[in-house]
Amino acid sequence: AQSVTQLDSQVPVFEEAPVELRCNYSSSVSVYLFWYVQYPNQGLQLLLKYLSGSTLVKGINGFEAEFNKSQTSFHLRKPSVHISDTAEYFCAVRSTGGYNKLIFGAGTRLAVHP
């Protein structure tokens, strides 16, 4: 079984500042890792994913994440945030076999202030 822990429920930050949203996972099998963003009353949009290969993954909107197998982490970063980045961010994991379901973290609310 897999589980995902997002260590921060809310992250306030000023515009143009850097941000890191933390995600740790546990799994007894190899996994794929994802970050999704959700705007109010909308579905989820994929920011980036780690399937294999380079541990530094770049996604949309200037976000990137680094897979660290030894620390079982997949933290999301952005060097300079905008007001429009205010949203809920979810880290998710699924096993590499079959069409297995996604397991989501509790989410982190990123609030960007002017």
Add this chain to the structure above:
Amino acid sequence: GAVVSQHPSWVICKSGTSVKIECRSLDFQATTMFWYRQFPKQSLMLMATSNEGSKATYEQGVEKDKFLINHASLTLSTLTVTSAHPEDSSFYICSAPSGTGRTEAFFGQGTRLTVV
């Protein structure tokens, strides 16, 4: 990327009535779709896995007679909330795997259900 369309975006219904939510994969075939429920300020909880041509697989604690799932074609899955009550009010989201090796999940825009 692949597109998943969910309809309606929001619905208000009276207590005791049934509501059907549709989830369509617009440009790809989906033999499997997933239905999630999200309470305010909370994460997504998987309710069931919809399988084309066979019965859905429900997660523990989800009432299959209350949340009827039908996956009649390779592009359409429906979730019917039967005899809805105010506690069923929630945000329901569907997703379907696609992409190379079906490693990525594409999500519908969600349905806000309010039962009054």
